[in-house]
Amino acid sequence: MSSTAAVPFWRAAGMTYITYSNICASLLRNCLKEPYKSDAASREKVHFAVSKWGNGKPEKPNISRLLVLKAVMPSECLHYLYF
Amino acid sequence: MAMAALRREGRRFLLPTASSAPTIAARSAISNEESCLFGVRSISTQIVRNRMKSVKNIQKITKAMKMVAASKLRGVQIRTEASRGVWQPFIALLGDSPSIDVKKNVIVTVSSDKGLCGGINSTSVKVSKALFKVYSGPEKEPKYVILGEKGKAQLVRDSKDHIMLSVSELQKNPVNYTQVSVLADDILKNVEFDALRVVYNKFRSIVLFIPTVSTILSPETIEKESEAGGSLGDLDLYEIEGGETKSEVLQNLTEFQFSCVMFNAVLENACSELGARMSAMDSSSRNAGEMLDRLTLAYNRTRQASITTELIEIISGASALEG
Numbered sequence: 001m002s003s004t005a006a007v008p009f010w011r012a013a014g015m016t017y018i019t020y021s022n023i024c025a026s027l028l029r030n031c032l033k034e035p036y037k038s039d040a041a042s043r044e045k046v047h048f049a050v051s052k053w054g055n056g057k058p059e060k061p062n063i064s065r066l067l068v069l070k071a072v073m074p075s076e077c078l079h080y081l082y083f
Numbered sequence: 084m085a086m087a088a089l090r091r092e093g094r095r096f097l098l099p100t101a102s103s104a105p106t107i108a109a110r111s112a113i114s115n116e117e118s119c120l121f122g123v124r125s126i127s128t129q130i131v132r133n134r135m136k137s138v139k140n141i142q143k144i145t146k147a148m149k150m151v152a153a154s155k156l157r158g159v160q161i162r163t164e165a166s167r168g169v170w171q172p173f174i175a176l177l178g179d180s181p182s183i184d185v186k187k188n189v190i191v192t193v194s195s196d197k198g199l200c201g202g203i204n205s206t207s208v209k210v211s212k213a214l215f216k217v218y219s220g221p222e223k224e225p226k227y228v229i230l231g232e233k234g235k236a237q238l239v240r241d242s243k244d245h246i247m248l249s250v251s252e253l254q255k256n257p258v259n260y261t262q263v264s265v266l267a268d269d270i271l272k273n274v275e276f277d278a279l280r281v282v283y284n285k286f287r288s289i290v291l292f293i294p295t296v297s298t299i300l301s302p303e304t305i306e307k308e309s310e311a312g313g314s315l316g317d318l319d320l321y322e323i324e325g326g327e328t329k330s331e332v333l334q335n336l337t338e339f340q341f342s343c344v345m346f347n348a349v350l351e352n353a354c355s356e357l358g359a360r361m362s363a364m365d366s367s368s369r370n371a372g373e374m375l376d377r378l379t380l381a382y383n384r385t386r387q388a389s390i391t392t393e394l395i396e397i398i399s400g401a402s403a404l405e406g
Binding site: 007011016017018019021022025026042043044045046047048049050051052053055056057058061063 | 243244246247248249250251252253255256259260261262264265266267268269271272273327331334335338339341342
């Protein structure tokens with residue numbers, strides 16, 4: 001169970017509310033049973049390319065894919081979410 | 084007499100090719116004219132025919148694009164209309180204050196990756212540039228964050244020094260909330276702002292798109308404003324549950340508000356793009372049809388004229404022999 005006391009912890013881990021809620025949503029999607037699970041997983045696909053600009057020029061684009069959610073979630077975070 | 088001689092000459096010239104390739108005889112009169120290298124007596128219709136063929140192909144392509152846009156539009160439109168419910172609570176709670184004057188403005192321009200969709204990209208770019216002028220002044224310089232290739236291509240020309248981030252390939256998969264929220268997260272982490280102004284085309288109908296600006300304030304700005312009263316003064320009436328302070332709650336709220344507004348903006352813009360593409364492709368296939376009609380008319384006229392000339396030649400030659 002996530003409690004309100006968890007907030008300072010994920011803030012301290014450098015997460016924003018968006019990341020936090022996405023992780024929660026992804027956990028919830030994983031709780032679904034099969035025909036619905038893969039359907040919900042298709043709504044989890046992330047793909048875009050970001051490039052930062054400096055001196056009027058774009059830097060190399062950074063392509064984000066699905067891995068985002070899983071990658072930012074170390075096991076300690078999971079711990080906070082569950083207990 | 085001279086004419087008949089010329090004619091015989093021409094036929095003799097043609098003969099070797101006809102004997103070496105018997106199929107040539109089976110070809111139509113027009114193609115026979117085409118292979119006549121010597122003494123071309125009629126205007127070649129080759130160019131017009133090629134032109135007609137290419138116009139026909141273009142028409143096919145634009146028709147297909149229209150169909151694709153129309154079928155995609157239906158799905159996106161439903162999702163767009165559903166997504167409007169996502170940001171409305173935030174407007175009820177925090178209001179939308181485009182006139183607020185702050186130091187660090189960031190303009191988020193939403194545009195499409197692909198072209199051939201009418202004027203929606205240049206509209207959002209135009210609005211963004213206008214906003215840039217409105218919010219720039221001494222000690223404050225707005226910055227751009229651009230979504231989509233087309234908006235980037237237009238803004239690079241004269242304001243490349245003010246671009247902070249550009250995002251593309253957003254529409255490879257159908258737009259979903261997770262994707263947009265991860266993007267919103269990326270923007271929040273990379274950009275310092277007092278107010279974010281999201282510029283996009285709101286979808287009203289297939290032919291009507293309204294350039295729209297949504298303002299998202301930073302938590303500090305909201306706090307300042309609510310202390311000063313005004314439209315945000317009512318915020319203190321809300322009770323906060325749990326042990327969190329107001330600034331913490333506001334920070335979470337603004338982050339969530341930004342991702343929700345972005346989700347709606349991206350969807351609205353995608354929907355407008357498809358609608359605009361549909362009507363653009365519709366008018367271009369109509370134009371191609373008109374062009375094809377004109378070309379066909381010109382082609383037939385030339386063909387008929389050449390037939391008439393030939394007939395006159397034969398008849399006058401025959402009558403010259405008789406007389």
